[in-house]
């Protein structure tokens with residue numbers, strides 16, 4: 277009996293700790309978000325380097341000094357970025373282009389960062405802000421150095437709201453606007469869950485909503501999330517970016533060490549100096565980008581298969597009055613437009629060898645050939 281009681285006591289204590297910790301984290305997260313995103317959206321400490329995005333996607337190189345970032349850029353693109361044995365050789369962002377499968381991928385060499393980068397030490401803050409704009413992040417590591425480096429870099433990226441290799445939590449959050457009358461000042465927090473919450477609980481979530489002064493809102497939780505993930509949803513500016521851990525300088529470690537590293541998840545081992553495994557790295561980057569290649573075709577003409585348009589998965593087609601273009605990012609095209617597109621080839625038409633009439637909300641698939649008709 278006594279044992280049973282003490283177990284209950286510990287469980288309650290853990291729950292209480294979890295609850296208070298949740299609140300504390302919510303406060304800290306809001307404080308940090310305010311620090312990082314000053315009132316003026318443009319300019320300020322949270323901005324990256326002034327390099328135009330170009331091509332079909334952006335890949336950013338993040339790492340400590342002298343891990344070989346510039347050597348990689350110089351080997352994989354036609355751009356030369358200065359390399360040297362001393363730290364902080366690179367002082368700004370240097371873009372290069374990787375051409376692969378008809379796509380142009382911007383590879384961004386960046387200055388090395390050190391612990392505390394996100395807190396504004398050196399150019400670190402600018403580097404991590406630039407990482408936020410990438411479609412894929414390469415965390416570059418020196419295979420001869422300790423494993424600690426990887427964790428330190430993850431902390432810096434996490435601190436600016438980058439979530440690596442994670443999906444956006446499946447939570448629908450709607451803020452409701454309130455009128456001026458007294459009735460609408462009432463607190464209406466609709467909280468629904470479609471799954472059992474095992475890592476957080478409703479009380480914690482309700483209290484966090486209150487501490488953020490979110491009195492009128494709808495929350496639908498469709499996944500067994502943690503308190504931290506819920507805070508991420510509320511902050512709203514988190515970036516969920518795929519990442520590859522790239523261990524360079526494998527020419528300087530044992531085969532056993534290399535074998536161990538190469539088997540880890542999201543990991544590629546290379547030697548820039550010897551040009552080892554660089555093709556494979558590009559293949560893996562391509563996979564992570566998960567681009568969809570779409571070819572366009574004019575009526576009566578052949579499609580130009582050498583010049584695809586690369587889109588994000590989930591893309592649809594948007595048609596303007598006199599022009600049309602692909603939506604680069606997943607979007608929903610609302611309304612019924614008197615326009616339709618025709619698709620052939622590609623995965624969309626795998627059940628039909630012929631061209632297929634589809635609506636504008638059609639999700640384009642890899643290798644689709646698209647023609648637009650305006651009748």
Ligand SMILES: Nc1nc2c(ncn2[C@@H]2O[C@H](COP(=O)(O)OP(=O)(O)OP(=O)(O)O)[C@@H](O)[C@H]2O)c(=O)[nH]1
Pocket residue numbers: 339340341342343344345346347348358359360361362363364365366367386387388389524525526527528546547548549550
């Ligand atoms: N052994 C070995 N050395 C390498 C390799 N790749 C790069 N290096 C050396 O590592 C040193 C640093 O290379 P950089 O390309 O300048 O490194 P970085 O990461 O751009 O450095 P910062 O710009 O200072 O942050 C140079 O002396 C390179 O020759 C490799 O694969 N193996």
Ligand SMILES: [K+]
Pocket residue numbers: 341342343359360361362363364365366
């Ligand atoms: K260097």
Ligand SMILES: [Mg+2]
Pocket residue numbers: 345346347357358359365366385386387388
């Ligand atoms: Mg460099």
